[in-house]
Amino acid sequence: MAQTDTVTRILDTAEVLFAERGFAETSLRNITSKAKVNLAAVNYHFGSKKSLIQAVFARYLDPFTERFHAALDELEAEYQGRDIPLETLLESMARTVLEVPAERNSLKVFMRLLGLAYSQAQGHLRRYIQEHYGSVFTRFTELVRRATPELPDAERFWRLHFVLGSVIFTLSGLDALRDIAEQDYGEQVTVRDLIRRMRPVVVSAMHAPLPEPAESVA
Amino acid sequence: MAQTDTVTRILDTAEVLFAERGFAETSLRNITSKAKVNLAAVNYHFGSKKSLIQAVFARYLDPFTERFHAALDELEAEYQGRDIPLETLLESMARTVLEVPAERNSLKVFMRLLGLAYSQAQGHLRRYIQEHYGSVFTRFTELVRRATPELPDAERFWRLHFVLGSVIFTLSGLDALRDIAEQDYGEQVTVRDLIRRMRPVVVSAMHAPLPEPAESVA
């Protein structure tokens, strides 16, 4: 009881502060004082700041991975060896991404964290994510490959990263952009809205015509 | 001479380190020791770390703004009031973005910096960029608006940011991605290749069908 409480309070506070300011700009003091927890508690429960950062991610990515694997299992069962259409795959991923943080009302935080994982140095984090969650991404990539046989492998690789960039960039910089959008267009945008907007863009991007071949001289 | 030298050495070193590790993770000591410059020199020449960060950006964004304004001037003169096609506008922007750092062989650094400007907290930086360089972007946005009359304003706003995200994300993480691509597909990708590949994707993205309207209940 007491433990769960402390550990959870630390994680809850940490993820919010990390999302707001980044890792380096958030000190353990910031976290523990806001969480009303002893300063040493972080090191006691997590061992180090690095491990805390990883734990914050794990709390999202563990259930995400599990559910996404399950969702892909279902799809594969449903399609019985036939190729799953790209739209369905993307749909399934989007749904899972939305599901996990929905239970804690922290979708925005999760998105910011994903953005930080990419943009902040934190080599240890990149390694941790790669090690622990690389396999789902690999599985997903392979299914995408079979859904888009017309694309050369390299082309597909790059397009997936274009799309990934779009999503992570937009969602992680969401707050600032949302402010501007609200000010300029009077719209109040939710993450759900954004995902709805992204769908056709992403699909079009993946299906765009192949580029003209490179010129002979670079 | 000696001063110019010092200032330039600081800027050259700072931009590389910032791009590699981020702002908070790069200390003035890191910079000055690598630049072989006195520790106090940063504060002496720039006043503070914040100002140094801004100066690093200004060195790219000042010439960029100037040239991009000039390029748009040319286009407007050429089209004499008629709408400039989206492809042409994007083309022009891409060319200018490539031109500026090309002279110092630092495209990657420039892109990483742009990425950091987006993703790192540094409120002061966002404000600085907005204040000093907001006008070019506004001008460009307005021209895009006239090139895509079929898009609702808000939709265009978001799509531009999707695209921006793609570009910055891909180019700023270029090194890592390039390694993977080379390993997996035996391709040696140049920045020019990437831009060539991006063109159809970006155009398709901008021209994607409108999303289905939001459901009534969020």
Added chain:
Amino acid sequence: MAQTDTVTRILDTAEVLFAERGFAETSLRNITSKAKVNLAAVNYHFGSKKSLIQAVFARYLDPFTERFHAALDELEAEYQGRDIPLETLLESMARTVLEVPAERNSLKVFMRLLGLAYSQAQGHLRRYIQEHYGSVFTRFTELVRRATPELPDAERFWRLHFVLGSVIFTLSGLDALRDIAEQDYGEQVTVRDLIRRMRPVVVSAMHAPLPEPAESVA
């Protein structure tokens, strides 16, 4: 059973770590984690780190004291009031020192601990040893006094400490020295060898001519 086990495991681990690194450099965490024992167990069973240190010494010094008293009893019985020769006294001490740790194969540890007791601050330890084991040493010293009537008391005091220093220093640093000796002279030295080598040196040292008197001006 469980308790005995825990206490013993703590003592076994603590003495090794203390001997290797010293008292201050060995944390209770080091000990308990290596001993696979709960962190609080040390405080629970021993009360404090200081008491643990004392307990580690007691485990060697209690049997040592007992046996040494017994050995001196025997000698006094054998010599029936006549002075016991210095060589015999030293011999007896050496034998007892070797006997106690021999049962646990920990002579080196014992010697290192004695060295630490001398050189590390730990006032409490010096006091503890003095209080609990001072009497054997006093008894031994008195016998030595009668064996070397030609030496002034102060001279004898210092010489005993010179010798003690030799022994503890050599035996506590044994591993490093043995490595050098083996490398340089191709000798594999056992503790018994060393004791054999020390005997004539110690005897000569104790019987050395008196120093010339101090000069008038320090």
Added chain:
Amino acid sequence: MAQTDTVTRILDTAEVLFAERGFAETSLRNITSKAKVNLAAVNYHFGSKKSLIQAVFARYLDPFTERFHAALDELEAEYQGRDIPLETLLESMARTVLEVPAERNSLKVFMRLLGLAYSQAQGHLRRYIQEHYGSVFTRFTELVRRATPELPDAERFWRLHFVLGSVIFTLSGLDALRDIAEQDYGEQVTVRDLIRRMRPVVVSAMHAPLPEPAESVA
């Protein structure tokens, strides 16, 4: 001026506290607060606590090494290739050891430090001393070899370490021993007295008869 002052104050304070309590038991806060110097000054001037410890030793050992080399140069010149007698060599070393700290009235501190260097873990310190000052010791050892041709090499090696142990042990534990001696024998002992007392003991120890050969079975 200001710098010299701060650096010197730190070194002066550090060596006293180290000598009194040992390295681990002396915190940088202890040092800087007693030296009335900013806490960060140690890291500014020395880089780390380890480097400070090394600097404290260097301040004694650098002049010691220099003078001892000079003294041996003189002796070699005087003896013109003939072997220098053991007594003379030891005499020369003792004189040099006394000379260096005499100028700062800190012989006792120097001795404690030497003792600590041996008994405290501090692997870095042992390595530092070995690297920087090993050569003088090697030179001295070689001269001792020629002064005691009757000793087998291994025997000489061990005897030198017996003697070293005597000296370091006694001198570094001096304070406690001195208290006892004063209480028991009413003597006030100076380091000079001790050295005077040690001389005949050391000489006798080195010239002790060879031990009886080892028994056939170890």
Added chain:
DNA sequence: GATGAATGAGGTTTCATTCAT
């Protein structure tokens, strides 16, 4: 009898900045 959780004190180090020269 034993333990996981928690704590307050204090450790070393790094930081951006300022100051006297």
Added chain:
DNA sequence: AATGAATGAAACCTCATTCAT
């Protein structure tokens, strides 16, 4: 114009110990 010295704040982490269970 430029710099070496110095500083106060704050960073992360480890410590021995205590407490509730």
